[in-house]
Amino acid sequence: MFKIQTLNNISVFGLERLPRERYEVATEIQNPDAVLVRSADMHKIEINPSIKAIGRAGAGTNNIPVAKMSQRGVPVFNAPGANANAVKELVLSGMLLAARNIPQALDFVKKLDGDDHAMHKAVEDGKKKFVGFELPRRSLGVIGLGAIGVKVANAAVELGMDVHGFDPAMTVNNAWQLDSRVKQALSVDDLVSKSQFISVHVPLLDATRGLINADRLKLMKKQGVILNFARAEIVDEAAVVEALNAGTLHAYACDFPSNALKGNPRVIATPHLGASTGEAEDNCAVMVADQIRDFLEVGNVRNS
Numbered sequence: 001m002f003k004i005q006t007l008n009n010i011s012v013f014g015l016e017r018l019p020r021e022r023y024e025v026a027t028e029i030q031n032p033d034a035v036l037v038r039s040a041d042m043h044k045i046e047i048n049p050s051i052k053a054i055g056r057a058g059a060g061t062n063n064i065p066v067a068k069m070s071q072r073g074v075p076v077f078n079a080p081g082a083n084a085n086a087v088k089e090l091v092l093s094g095m096l097l098a099a100r101n102i103p104q105a106l107d108f109v110k111k112l113d114g115d116d117h118a119m120h121k122a123v124e125d126g127k128k129k130f131v132g133f134e135l136p137r138r139s140l141g142v143i144g145l146g147a148i149g150v151k152v153a154n155a156a157v158e159l160g161m162d163v164h165g166f167d168p169a170m171t172v173n174n175a176w177q178l179d180s181r182v183k184q185a186l187s188v189d190d191l192v193s194k195s196q197f198i199s200v201h202v203p204l205l206d207a208t209r210g211l212i213n214a215d216r217l218k219l220m221k222k223q224g225v226i227l228n229f230a231r232a233e234i235v236d237e238a239a240v241v242e243a244l245n246a247g248t249l250h251a252y253a254c255d256f257p258s259n260a261l262k263g264n265p266r267v268i269a270t271p272h273l274g275a276s277t278g279e280a281e282d283n284c285a286v287m288v289a290d291q292i293r294d295f296l297e298v299g300n301v302r303n304s
């Protein structure tokens with residue numbers, strides 16, 4: 001009987017891959033063989049020496065001490081691509097919300113008070129106040145062409161946007177998926193200087209921390225929009241707030257609320273919802289549960 005500890009809610013579809021006859025699955029469990037985790041920060045948790053494998057029900061592994069686990073010979077399995085469609089859809093929402101000034105317009109409507117005449121007048125005022133822009137022919141730069149970046153780039157091409165991508169480490173598999181209308185930038189700076197919208201899809205590493213900084217914000221085209229549905233630390237928040245307040249950046253859409261961003265009308269922030277769809281949660285849980293099961297039962301080490 002294998003013992004599996006689940007540190008976050010993992011979808012039942014995933015847990016069904018671990019048949020009850022051979023697996024005991026619980027949040028509190030003595031000497032687990034493996035752990036299934038979503039966003040819990042495992043850097044702050046004592047990892048039991050009994051653990052032989054860790055399954056991360058998501059793409060990023062920055063909440064797991066991967067190097068420490070490798071030294072112990074404990075593989076960390078993740079679910080690359082399993083939530084890519086969900087993240088892509090949230091990125092597209094961010095683009096559209098920013099281009100049409102929807103958060104500000106919703107706020108304006110929520111605060112309306114008065115009779116029908118006042119409402120009618122507000123409609124006239126709103127129409128003037130919240131004039132937006134359309135996406136066709138606007139430029140988008142996608143940094144990181146993994147499963148998510150490729151989907152975002154391809155969807156933007158379909159919306160008629162002029163899309164550039166940059167990823168020196170793109171895999172052959174992802175290259176095959178990429179729409180041929182996506183142009184390759186020569187460097188991050190080259191991509192940034194060609195873009196009005198920038199969407200980041202890189203993991204959080206020392207090399208990607210603060211990738212979008214004050215200097216790069218200055219290179220962007222006018223009415224710029226930064227989309228960060230990867231990790232908060234990839235974008236220098238202080239530089240973004242400064243650019244938003246100076247009016248040089250139109251909007252910052254991100255999946256990470258913070259005090260520095262709070263109350264800024266040009267910030268569209270969600271509470272890390274990129275992978276929060278039923279479909280994505282099922283896909284991630286199924287993928288990691290399969291990998292953990294293969295590893296525990298036959299010692300197979302595979303990712304995806």
Ligand code: MLT
Pocket residue numbers: 038039057058059060061083272273274275276
């Ligand atoms: C990911 O890395 O794929 C996401 O952080 C997943 C999640 O929200 O759990």
